[in-house]
Structures are given as C-alpha cells and as structure tokens.
Amino acid sequence: MKILAIETSCDETSAAIIENSQVLSNVVSSQYFHSKYGGVVPELASRAHLHSIVTIVKNALNLAHSDINEISAIAVTTQPGLIGSLIVGANFAKGLGLRYNIPVVPINHIEGHIYSGMIENEEINFPYISLVVSGGHTALFYVESFLKYQLIGTTIDDAAGEAFDKTAKLLGLGYPGGPLIDKFAKDGDPNYVNFPRAMINSGDYNFSFSGLKTAVKNYINKNFPDGVNEKILTHICASIQEAIVDVLVIKAIKAAIAYSSKYLVVAGGVSANSLLRRKFAQESALRGIKFIAPSLSYCIDNAAMIGFLAEKKIINATLDDFKRLDFTTKAYTLKNH
Numbered sequence: 453m454k455i456l457a458i459e460t461s462c463d464e465t466s467a468a469i470i471e472n473s474q475v476l477s478n479v480v481s482s483q484y485f486h487s488k489y490g491g492v493v494p495e496l497a498s499r500a501h502l503h504s505i506v507t508i509v510k511n512a513l514n515l516a517h518s519d520i521n522e523i524s525a526i527a528v529t530t531q532p533g534l535i536g537s538l539i540v541g542a543n544f545a546k547g548l549g550l551r552y553n554i555p556v557v558p559i560n561h562i563e564g565h566i567y568s569g570m571i572e573n574e575e576i577n578f579p580y581i582s583l584v585v586s587g588g589h590t591a592l593f594y595v596e597s598f599l600k601y602q603l604i605g606t607t608i609d610d611a612a613g614e615a616f617d618k619t620a621k622l623l624g625l626g627y628p629g630g631p632l633i634d635k636f637a638k639d640g641d642p643n644y645v646n647f648p649r650a651m652i653n654s655g656d657y658n659f660s661f662s663g664l665k666t667a668v669k670n671y672i673n674k675n676f677p678d679g680v681n682e683k684i685l686t687h688i689c690a691s692i693q694e695a696i697v698d699v700l701v702i703k704a705i706k707a708a709i710a711y712s713s714k715y716l717v718v719a720g721g722v723s724a725n726s727l728l729r730r731k732f733a734q735e736s737a738l739r740g741i742k743f744i745a746p747s748l749s750y751c752i753d754n755a756a757m758i759g760f761l762a763e764k765k766i767i768n769a770t771l772d773d774f775k776r777l778d779f780t781t782k783a784y785t786l787k788n789h
C-alpha cells in the first residue's frame with residue numbers, strides 16, 4: 453500500500469511517498485524568504501504553499517517512481533499549525549482524494565513528530581519518552597502505542613525554539629536563530645554568563661523559557677549597551693544554548709527514569725542542535741537509556757513522518773473510514789490520546 457503524505461502546517465511545503473514503513477521519497481521545500489521579516493509571516497506562508505504544492509507533490513511521486521493511480525491513501529496534516537497554511541495542504545489532499553477516489557487520513561503534526569524517530573529505528577519499543585522541541589512546541593510525551601500517548605509536560609510560555617529565535621534577534625542575528633546560535637556557540641564559553649534555568653527543579657515536567665529572553669535583554673543592556681563584539685557574541689550564544697539545553701536534558705531524562713523508559717526520542721527543529729544531541733547522548737548513556745534523534749530531514753517539518761504515522765493508523769481502521777472528506781483544520785491542539 454503506497455501512501456502520499458502532504459505537510460504544510462508552517463513554512464515547509466513537503467510531500468512524501470511511504471510504503472511498508474519505508475520512505476520512498478520525502479521532498480521538503482523550506483520558505484527561506486521569511487528570514488528577512490524576522491519570523492514566519494502567515495499570509496505569505498500560505499501563498500507560498502499554494503505556489504509550490506503541485507510541484508512538490510509531483511516531485512515526490514516522480515522520485516518514488518510512483519503514479520497517483522498507485523496511491524491507496526493520502527495523509528495530510530490538519531493540526532496544529534498556521535490555519536492558512538494547513539488549509540492549502542488539506543484542501544489539496546481533499547481535491548486529489550475526490551478526483552481519484554482515494555481516502556484521505558487527517559494527521560496531527562505533533563503526533564507525526566512523536567513517532568518520527570521510529571522511521572529509521574525499527575528497534576524502538578513502546579513505551580518510550582518523546583521530547584518534541586520546535587519553534588512552536590516544547591512537550592514531553594509518554595508514548596504507549598501508535599494510538600495512545602500522554603502529554604506529561606509542556607512549556608507554560610515560549611517554546612524552546614522560540615527562545616533560540618527571540619534571543620538571537622536580541623543579539624542582532626538572523627532568523628531562524630537556533631542554527632545561528634548553535635554555530636556561534638561552537639567558539640564560545642558556555643559558562644560565561646549564568647542565564648536562568650527556569651523550572652529546572654519544579655518537580656513536574658513543565659518548562660518556561662520566556663524569562664530567558666528577558667534575562668538576555670537585561671544582560672546586554674547592562675553590560676554591552678553599545679553592542680557586543682564577535683568574541684563576546686560567541687560566549688553569550690554558548691551561554692544561552694547551555695541554559696536551554698540544560699533544562700531540556702534534565703527534565704527529559706528525569707521523565708525517562710520516572711516512567712522506566714528504555715528509550716528517549718527527540719524530534720522537532722530544535723533537536724538539530726549539536727549541544728542538545730551531544731548532552732542527551734552522554735546523559736542517557738550514563739543511565740542506560742537509549743537516546744534516539746532522527747536524521748535532520750526527519751527532525752524538521754516533513755511529510756514522511758505524516759505518512760509513516762498514517763500507515764500505522766490505517767492498519768487499525770478500514771480505509772472507508774477516511775472517505776468522508778469532511779474533516780477540518782485546527783490551529784492548536786495538544787492533548788492525551
């Protein structure tokens with residue numbers, strides 16, 4: 453059974469073909485033009501999806517040497533995300549489904565991230581702890597099966613990616629800020645400034661990152677009102693990165709121990725961070741926990757993870773369940789399943 457998956461929830465237009473849990477193609481087009489506005493402009497994002505979606509879907513089919521007539525189901529992200537962006541993908545999927553009489557499976561984007569580590573790591577066993585860290589989400593899940601998981605902690609304000617992006621902006625770096633802070637931090641001293649690690653000892657699995665932005669702003673205004681030189685910049689970047697990663701690692705490891713999870717799986721754009729990968733690998737190994745981070749192409753927003761999960765859901769349902777095509781899109785949802 454071949455599945456065509458479509459993902460347009462934010463600023464990546466992506467299409468993939470999945471068959472028997474294998475990714476035959478995964479085409480991702482990132483809308484880099486948002487960088488000049490310092491963040492994703494929702495209206496422009498949806499227009500760009502509309503512009504490129506036909507080409508991206510055709511490319512995914514071609515790369516997988518597949519024809520639309522061979523597709524048994526279409527999977528599409530319907531929540532959460534930017535409404536205008538979600539609507540482009542959802543409507544395109546409905547149109548294709550109607551034209552070719554193919555069932556369409558609505559998929560939750562965060563659920564896609566939760567299971568994305570399994571695409572390349574068949575050995576992962578349920579239950580496991582999943583940390584989804586992106587520009588819009590920071591959430592810890594206890595994952596029991598493809599149909600069942602619990603949200604055990606989330607951010608009470610900014611997401612970790614948002615903290616990277618907002619502090620990078622304060623430092624005059626571009627957007628997205630995460631990769632730039634990662635790059636500059638390589639030459640810096642992570643102990644140069646002791647930025648706050650909010651809620652690190654809160655006793656629950658929640659996070660808070662909005663105070664970090666204020667702390668960085670106050671630190672720069674007080675110590676470097678005329679701007680920072682390149683050397684100091686590397687130190688501040690390293691210190692910011694250390695503060696964010698410390699909290700993520702400590703809380704996720706704590707959850708893995710409390711839930712007796714053998715696996716700790718991260719996903720989302722922030723899981724591309726080099727320090728995060730290094731620290732998670734070290735700290736997990738010390739405690740006999742297997743740390744899994746997907747390849748970068750499955751960390752960022754991608755349609756492969758949407759198709760991968762859809763296939764698992766289809767196994768537990770009949771394809772006719774997905775022929776109604778009356779689903780809608782939702783901007784935000786995070787709950788237990």
Ligand code: KG4
Pocket residue numbers: 462585586587588589612613614616617628629630631634720721722723724725726751752753
């Ligand atoms: O999952 P994603 O591609 O999009 C969504 O937000 O859904 O994540 C984007 C976020 C941005 O905040 C970006 O700054 C962050 O991931 N990011 C990173 C790195 N690469 C991307 N943060 C830290 N270090 C990185 N290397």
Ligand code: ZN
Pocket residue numbers: 561565586720721752753
């Ligand atoms: Zn995402």
